[in-house]
Amino acid sequence: MPELPEVERGREIAERLCRGRRVERVHCPPDEIGLAGCSAAAVRRALRGATVTGVGRHGKQLWFELDRRPWVLVHFGMTGAFHGRDGGPRPKWCRLDLAFADGRHLAFCDPRRFGRIGLADEPRAEPPVSRLGFDPLLEMPSPAAFARLVERRRGNVKRLLLDQTFAAGVGNWIADEVLYQSKIDPRRDVEDLDDAEVRAMRRTLGTIVRTAVAAKSVSSRFPRTWLFHRRWGKDAEARTHDGRPLVHETVAGRTTAWVPDVQR
């Protein structure tokens, strides 16, 4: 479930393994669907022989910064992840594999193939990155600026949180966690939120994202009070840490876990 914290974890793995190193060999099989408007050959050409100067991220978008253009963008889709290794066979579901002179490899694995690989000269200045809203880890708006962004929106609050042009990197579980910790019913209309609720959303969003990133996205290290640990599966008996019943219901087209006792 790659949301912002999982993608940031991928960025850290890639940066530690690749930064300052020259790409010796590239494996990138032809793949019409998973390549966003470019050929596998173009991806190989962009990477082979280039030195990785850094790995950037905004929301769920991640890119390799190279010592020449274009750069290479990766979106993890629903099941994408990076795996480092010292050698040996490529892992299963590998769609991109970079080999470095020191024998290390970085593989992008994506079993369900919803991930995307693309090229861009200036990722931040062009779509899809340029269309994204603020990244809650890198640039959380002030309370006043956050309130102004919310004021301009319509529809229910779950939809707002999932909208990548509002807050980049929020996915289904973070949206539900924010609403639970902010005590807001996911079906509520954005226009009906009061100032305290909007402030609570901003605060919980920041805390949840920073906490998950600090835990390196290892969910067993997330606070035990989080809804996260209770939301998976649609167990009719599911309860929060303090014994309140969960419900699962489709809101904004997505399975939503929430707690009617707590969220108003």
Add this chain to the structure above:
DNA sequence: CTCAGTGTTCAGTG
């Protein structure tokens, strides 16, 4: 065998 789920985009409806 069926089907939920995960992120995103797109076509269609109101």
Add this chain to the structure above:
DNA sequence: TCACTGAACACTGA
């Protein structure tokens, strides 16, 4: 123009 729904995408695992 906007809000919203449902389908499509590919695949695993229950």
